Amino acid sequence: MTLRFAVRCNAAGIITEVLRGAAPLGVPFLDLLDGGSLGKARRFVAQVALQGAVSGWEFNVLAGDSAEAVQFTGLLDDDGGYRIIAANLPPGFEQAARLHNELVSSQRDLGRQNASLERVNRELQQFAATVSHDLRAPLRNIRLLIGLFESKAPQLLDERAALWLSHIVANAERMQRLLDRTLEYASAEGAPLRLEAVPLNEVVDVTANPYVTRGDLPAVQGDRVQLERLFQNLFDNALAYRREETPRIEVHARPAGSYWRIAVSDNGLGIASADQSRIFEMFGRVNPRGEGVGIGLATCRQVVHRHQGEIWVKSGLGEGSTFYVTLPAAATSPELGSRPVDGIAIADH
């Protein structure tokens, strides 16, 4: 703190002598202060008279067309006058207030932008849901009509026409899958999560997938329906990109803080590292001729993110893939901490 001024006042509070620094002579000491500080300053003067010495009072001193906070000490003299010492508060208070204001303003801007992005996102989801829902009915009709053609009027078809028709059917089926998945993706976003302790053993077993083997899996805190969708999609993805040999999918878990890290590994085609960042995006399909429609992994990411978890992949072309998912441990998971690794010993990936 630096000295601002020191003055002597008479008993009436008029400045009679400037001891240090700059202050006007012959004016009431109170005139140096901002109007908002007057009440406080009067009490200060009264305290000086009463106690003889008072320190550490802060008032605002007029400075140009603004005011500055200053700390005051008062000492009573024998003649009833008093000395007043004014010290500047450490510099930087005002600067700090300014910087903080800027910080919270930009936080506010970010908050607004975030909210409007979320709104746009919600609208897009809704749009996707409506469109995919509405497209399903005409598609169903197309497939119905083709079916009629094939069953009731086969004599009308020569070999080439039959082949073309079968292509149309295959495409219609593909479109059907695409719409189903889009609808699933869009509706998952809006649905509120119903959180409970969900044993992953049950979630995996319910898919009844003959190619899946699992270790002993823990319970996580999640929405059962969405978790089933997550694993269903991971398994579908593994099968869509299988190699010639018999597919094998393994599921293991290990603890990661208050989360579980689940690994789903397959012996499929694998994913080139250049493609790995795209696969979780909507329609981020790597192999355009594969069976996948490019929504499954986007759905997985969506489900995992809604559970505050992460999803990533470790893979290489021709090496199979391992998808990692972190999910919050069930609120009362007895396994957590007491059992470091699941039943089947696996190397840390």
Added chain:
Amino acid sequence: MVGIDQSFAGLAGGYLQCLLSGNGDGAWHLVKQAMADGVPIRDLYLQVFQPCQYEVGRLWEANEATVAQEHYCTAATQTIMSRLHARVFSAERTGRSAVVVGVGGELHEIGARMVADFLEMKGWDTRYLGPNLPPDEISRNVIAHDPDLVCLSCTMTYHVSLVEQTVAGLREAKARAKVLVGGLPFNRDPELWRRTGADGWAPDAGSLVDWLRAAAW
């Protein structure tokens, strides 16, 4: 001014105690708990944050709080307000827009932010320009964004003339927006706003949005 609802006295008292002792986490905890108990943001703002700020000012005046404590309370409350953003910005949009700003030299910003947040909670799109903009900057911004409403906030008595200048500047620039003013000097003298040439005044953020709704703005 806002009548303080006694049912919030306990919460506000606890909140202020936390802040005066430098316990921002404790204050945030109380706010979170209150929200979990269903206390609306409006009440947190008007029945907790605002009276606590006024009380800090009173304590400073009574020499029972230091400038450092006052700075801490203010900064912590601003931060806590930021953490409520997700709730503030979630309202359905109405298509109306406002610019909210503190006039030049003003460092007091919580009041202006509350005004912006209350409008936002009513679905207005707000552009909050901070507490510290000179009149011609304000005019430039208002002309560029053409909002329906401009809210000018002022706390220091010696900034009232800047409010007048700003209103005059906006009129001269033929801004389409209605101009409202508010802040401490206008609350102390309820006729003062007329001198500024503004279209209106409200004593606090709550009565502002109530009034806007009643007037179907």
